[in-house]
Amino acid sequence: MFTFDQLAGFIAVAEELHFGRAAERLNMTQPPLSRQIQKLEKSIGTELLERDNRKVQLTPAGNAFLDEAKRLVALANRAPVTARRIATGRSGVLRVGFTAASGFSILGPLLEEIAAILPQVDIDLQELVTGEQIQGLLTGELDMGLARPPFDREVFDSHLLYRESMVLAVPSGHRLTDLRRPVEDADLRDEPLIMHSPTKAAYFYDLVVRMHDIRHGNVVHTVSQILTMVSLVAARRGVAFVPHSATLLAIKGVDFLPLSGSDSEDPVELHAIWNRKVANPALRRLLQDLEFRTE
Template sequence: MFTFDQLAGFIAVAEELHFGRAAERLNMTQPPLSRQIQKLEKTVGAELLERDNRKVRLTAAGTAFLEEARRLMALANRAPLTAQRIASGSSGLIRIGFTAASGLSILGPLLEKISAGLPGVDIDLHELVTGEQIAGLQSGELDIGLARPPINGDFFDSYLLQRETMVLAAPSGHPLTELNRHVREDDLKDVPLIMHSPGEASYFYDLAVRMLQIQHANVVHTVSQILTMVSLVAARRGVALVPRSTSLLGIQGVDFLPLEGSAHYPVELHAVWNRNITNPALSQTLKVLGYRDD
């Protein structure tokens, strides 16, 4: 197998087309340089240079080999820097899980922040519900999750990214839109309600039942996704309790009304990570997002 010294010697001779100048460029004498080239040609199994007393020329094989030799030397010179960047976390890959709801508001600005602060880090996105993200964090398939509470502090660390209020999504023109005040619990007594699934959207379900005395006889649909919920509101199937950021969907035919007491039941979104993960890009990403491990 050839060595990088042999490659460097060949490149110098090929560029100078003169053994003496090439040897001077490499701070060596001509005889050992000639031996390096001979060993390289023997290893390659082809004559790379034509030599006579007056000049040196590249053979066709030598011309082709020169391009590959330069590429190999560039890779060799770049490898230590690449390793240093990976070790420091300024390069590499960060795998992020996110919920559909988090994609409505915070995901875009968050990705812009990471890309600006760590341009050498590639981002791999996975749309998953919170339970699936937690499983991915446990298995090591994800580095960061954008998830809702509760978060198991025995295994995970977390950082609050966003806090917002719940609002009432109602069909445009619905009598509730004419109140000109915060919607109260009594206002919903006989109103058809589109409700979060207690199993697949337990975080939002728990918030809703803590905020209001839900009249289950009024529940006309139970769904797990915010987008589905608002689409049903637009179809005038009922009203729904959703995070304020849902208004960013821009679905026509839906108004978003303030709810009395909603400030006491904020919707939280956290960055969550497995504290045993050693990906250097993880710690750098968290710093970019504002987390400080003091």
């Protein structure tokens, strides 16, 4: 097998087409350089150079091998730099999970921040519900999640990204839009309701049933995604409890009304979460530069 010293010697001779000048360029004498080329040719199994007392020139095989030799040497020179960049979190891949709702709110600005801090790190985005993100963080398939509570704080560190209120999405022109006050549970007694799935959207389901007196007989659709809920409202299939960030969807035919009876002013939370056993150097660097703190 050939060595990188042999490749460097061959490249120098191929570019200089003169053993003396190539040896001088490499800070060595001509005889050991000649032996390097001979060993390289023996290893490859073909002549790379034609030489006589007056000139040196590349064989067709030498011409073809020169490009590959340059690539190999460049790769060898680049590999330690790449390894150091990955080790310090300046290169590599950061795998981020996010909920659908965060995709039309915080995700864009957060990605801009990540790109500014880690410009040479590739971001692998995966749209997942919170339960799937937690599983991915446990198995190492994800580095960070944008997820809803609750989660095991002994296993995960977190940073609260934002809080927001719940609002009621209603079809444009709905009778509730004429109210001069926040919508109360009694106002929804006879309204068809588009509800969150108790399994696939457990966070919002639990939040809504805790905050409001839900008449389950009024539920006409059960879905898992906020975008689907708002689209069904636009189709005049019913009304829906959604986070305030759903207003950013700007879907025509939908109005958003304030709600009364909330347990808190901004009950909806979104956290950045990550495994306390951080393994990815890019994540360590991101957490350091963003100054995330444990909630």
